[in-house]
Amino acid sequence: RKEVEQDPGPFNVPEGATVAFNCTYSNSASQSFFWYRQDCRKEPKLLMSVYSSGNEDGRFTAQLNRASQYISLLIRDSKLSDSATYLCVVNSGGSNYKLTFGKGTLLTVNP
């Protein structure tokens, strides 16, 4: 099992749609979980950290299920500007200084 696996995508959705991304991780010692966003030919940028209690930031909601080793990201009322690749990121093997990235899921929001 790969250390971090994401939905392969791509996702093509109309404006205003709700879209969900799923991610699983293999190392139960992992403590830090993130969703990063990467625009075409740009660097990854933090979208949100993911906490056990779940967290919300405007139209974005992240959930963590430690028992199932599963992370999700929900985008509501999607905008054209949400078009990007979404990366699931987990700290490796419990160490705080090494991150493991999923391969990313490309989202295109269409007018």
Next chain:
Amino acid sequence: NAGVTQTPKFQVLKTGQSMTLQCAQDMNHEYMSWYRQDPGMGLRLIHYSVGAGITDQGEVPNGYNVSRSTTEDFPLRLLSAAPSQTSVYFCASSPAGVGQIYTFGSGTRLTVV
């Protein structure tokens, strides 16, 4: 604050040449890392450092060297460039501790011919 600065942004090398990719951060972050990103592969860790004078190998270290003589700088050296090292390279830094956020540089696009 400049954040994480990478130079150069673009580089073309011939097979066998050596070069250094520069990375500097002005946020006094303890952790710094180098990643490469290839199509269909995601970002993979090359080398990382948890502080000045301390470096270690990541997932794909072969063909690369690093050093960390200061907190601010973390250069990546390609010893003898190969076409397989054609990639986009990202440097990132983070404060120490659980859940800290990594900030990425804008990347270096390297082509080895």
